[in-house]
Amino acid sequence: MITHLPFAPLLQVADPQLPPTHFWPWLIFALIKLLVVFTVYMVMAALLTLAERKLSAWIQDRHGPNRVGPWGLMQPLADGLKNLVKEEAAPSFASGALYNLAPIISFIPALITWAVIPFGAPFPTRWGRFDMVLADLPVGYLYVLAIASLGVYGIVLAGWSSNNKYALLGGLRSSAQMISYEIAMGMSTIPVVMLAGNVTLSAIVLQQSRIGWNAVTLTFAFFVFVIAAFAETNRLPFDLPEAESELITGYHTEYSSMKFSFFFIAEYANMVTASAMMATLFLGGWDIPFWQGDNVGHYSALISILTILSFVIKVLFFLFFFMWIRWTLPRFRYDQLMSLGWKVLLPSTLAYILVVAGAVIGLDAARVPRDWHFALSMLALNVVIMVLVFWVLDRGRIVSPASSRIAAPELDRLRTMSRRSALTPREAGD
Amino acid sequence: MAIGVKVMERPVEQTSYVRATLKGMALTLKHLLNTHKVTVQYPEQKWPLSPRWRGTHRMLTTEDGKAKCVACGLCPTVCPANCIKLVPGEDEQGNRYPLIFEIDEFRCIFCGYCQEVCPEEAIHLGRHYENSEYSREGFVYDLERLVSQTHPVSELWDPADPKGQ
Numbered sequence: 001m002i003t004h005l006p007f008a009p010l011l012q013v014a015d016p017q018l019p020p021t022h023f024w025p026w027l028i029f030a031l032i033k034l035l036v037v038f039t040v041y042m043v044m045a046a047l048l049t050l051a052e053r054k055l056s057a058w059i060q061d062r063h064g065p066n067r068v069g070p071w072g073l074m075q076p077l078a079d080g081l082k083n084l085v086k087e088e089a090a091p092s093f094a095s096g097a098l099y100n101l102a103p104i105i106s107f108i109p110a111l112i113t114w115a116v117i118p119f120g121a122p123f124p125t126r127w128g129r130f131d132m133v134l135a136d137l138p139v140g141y142l143y144v145l146a147i148a149s150l151g152v153y154g155i156v157l158a159g160w161s162s163n164n165k166y167a168l169l170g171g172l173r174s175s176a177q178m179i180s181y182e183i184a185m186g187m188s189t190i191p192v193v194m195l196a197g198n199v200t201l202s203a204i205v206l207q208q209s210r211i212g213w214n215a216v217t218l219t220f221a222f223f224v225f226v227i228a229a230f231a232e233t234n235r236l237p238f239d240l241p242e243a244e245s246e247l248i249t250g251y252h253t254e255y256s257s258m259k260f261s262f263f264f265i266a267e268y269a270n271m272v273t274a275s276a277m278m279a280t281l282f283l284g285g286w287d288i289p290f291w292q293g294d295n296v297g298h299y300s301a302l303i304s305i306l307t308i309l310s311f312v313i314k315v316l317f318f319l320f321f322f323m324w325i326r327w328t329l330p331r332f333r334y335d336q337l338m339s340l341g342w343k344v345l346l347p348s349t350l351a352y353i354l355v356v357a358g359a360v361i362g363l364d365a366a367r368v369p370r371d372w373h374f375a376l377s378m379l380a381l382n383v384v385i386m387v388l389v390f391w392v393l394d395r396g397r398i399v400s401p402a403s404s405r406i407a408a409p410e411l412d413r414l415r416t417m418s419r420r421s422a423l424t425p426r427e428a429g430d
Numbered sequence: 431m432a433i434g435v436k437v438m439e440r441p442v443e444q445t446s447y448v449r450a451t452l453k454g455m456a457l458t459l460k461h462l463l464n465t466h467k468v469t470v471q472y473p474e475q476k477w478p479l480s481p482r483w484r485g486t487h488r489m490l491t492t493e494d495g496k497a498k499c500v501a502c503g504l505c506p507t508v509c510p511a512n513c514i515k516l517v518p519g520e521d522e523q524g525n526r527y528p529l530i531f532e533i534d535e536f537r538c539i540f541c542g543y544c545q546e547v548c549p550e551e552a553i554h555l556g557r558h559y560e561n562s563e564y565s566r567e568g569f570v571y572d573l574e575r576l577v578s579q580t581h582p583v584s585e586l587w588d589p590a591d592p593k594g595q
Contacts, residue, residue: 063469185511328458329451394446 020128029130045268046076052323059327083261091254100162104263106154108149110269116140117276118202118307120286124299140201152178155251162254170250174241177231178340185228187349188221190282191356205285213284214373220383223280224349229274235322237329275318286311438535481585484540485558487533488583489576497577501528505544513537531573542586554583
């Protein structure tokens with residue numbers, strides 16, 4: 001009798017090591033995962049605002065917020081409350097609908113990227129085994145690239161709809177920067193996809209647990225991806241869209257109260273997402289290093305939790321790295337940013353793709369097994385490449401003062417031109 | 431690049447970005463791990479004030495609790511900001527005392543001349559800075575307020591070294 005009720009599948013017992021056989025347990029578990037991931041993510045983004053202030057304080061030999069709650073832990077709550085009840089001042093000249101839409105658009109892409117990021121080994125229950133990923137899309141990596149490029153719309157629309165020249169400049173810079181670095185970012189992940197032979201993120205994670213983390217086998221791609229991730233999330237040293245000193249915080253100049261808060265949360269949400277992507281693509285996702293028990297064989301709740309912990313630790317490491325860099329480096333000049341993106345990162349990643357492709361073909365032809373032998377050979381190759389790259393970056397004036405040297409005759413010609421234009425008589429009536 | 435930008439021929443050690451970045455990160459990490467913090471936790475901790483700090487006024491009193499002031503009128507005369515209002519009175523024994531003694535702390539420039547000129551060492555500037563009030567009227571200190579304040583007074587000069595040598 002009971003088997004006709006809709007919740008009947010919940011009462012049945014399935015093999016915990018196999019995927020669930022019924023729809024309802026799957027749906028309920030998916031909803032639980034959704035809720036947990038969303039909550040953890042939002043709380044994390046809120047706490048990151050505190051972590052950022054604490055870290056910046058410690059780096060500057062200060063204490064940081066320590067008045068609201070123990071160690072200032074309630075500070076994000078107080079900030080949120082303040083932003084909620086604060087009076088909102090919207091400029092009368094703003095373009096209404098887009099002005100309101102922009103904070104939402106900047107926030108949502110960061111959130112929905114999480115749908116495809118695997119954050120743990122499968123979790124066995126009596127209703128079957130559940131993958132620790134919200135939706136293991138077969139095109140996961142392409143989905144991430146597509147969604148990541150949506151984030152810039154929020155910033156550009158905010159800059160445009162504010163009808164403010166500083167905001168517009170911030171939006172313009174942001175679009176130029178994002179487009180430039182998105183290419184480098186996409187190119188740097190192509191070697192990852194080449195090694196995995198698959199664009200599903202869980203397949204990329206599994207491949208790394210077999211061969212070795214991509215940070216080891218594809219160090220240069222990792223390096224480029226980290227730089228591009230900084231640019232994509234508008235963090236220092238690439239925070240040109242904000243640029244407090246020149247653009248009065250750029251695209252969100254005209255935003256106040258909760259709408260500003262949304263941009264703020266979006267920045268941290270983007271950071272978490274970028275950190276998770278770096279962990280997934282290059283640090284083996286939820287893989288626990290030097291231990292195969294988490295990848296093969298018997299699934300257990302303990303292993304699942306351990307892998308989630310390992311993933312969280314990696315994400316936290318990258319978040320710390322983001323903040324550490326922010327409080328160390330000054331902002332790039334606009335032309336330095338562009339020349340780094342287009343003249344250094346793009347060509348070098350293109351060349352790197354060729355090198356990796358050649359190396360993979362060569363290693364396969366030499367019948368090197370795809371395990372630590374493969375990883376070590378790739379590592380040796382990468383060490384050589386990294387030394388070369390650092391040597392060139394260190395010697396060149398690509399990102400150093402006054403972007404490039406001008407030949408002496410050219411400089412003379414330009415100086416004569418400027419002298420002549422300065423001597424031109426001013427127009428009548430001036 | 432921009433016309434007239436002077437490109438300095440600096441040694442590579444100074445212009446290198448990678449080395450400078452790594453050096454900077456090492457420095458910030460050092461400060462991050464450094465447990466010595468320079469912040470003064472203000473309401474609980476306070477920075478010690480100099481003995482010559484010139485803050486809001488205080489009127490010193492005799493043993494029987496009366497103001498030392500004899501209403502000679504030197505301080506309103508010397509005051510460059512004209513912030514002291516003094517109306518002298520005289521009792522039956524012929525002793526002069528201030529009927530009204532008010533200092534407008536908004537007008538005051540805290541020069542310390544009143545303390546310097548006072549023959550009775552009655553009016554003093556205070557080593558004090560927490561002066562907030564809810565109204566502008568609260569900043570006109572009357573005699574009662576000046577007498578009842580207890581904060582330490584300014585020394586204006588070091589008695590051991592009066593000429594500041």
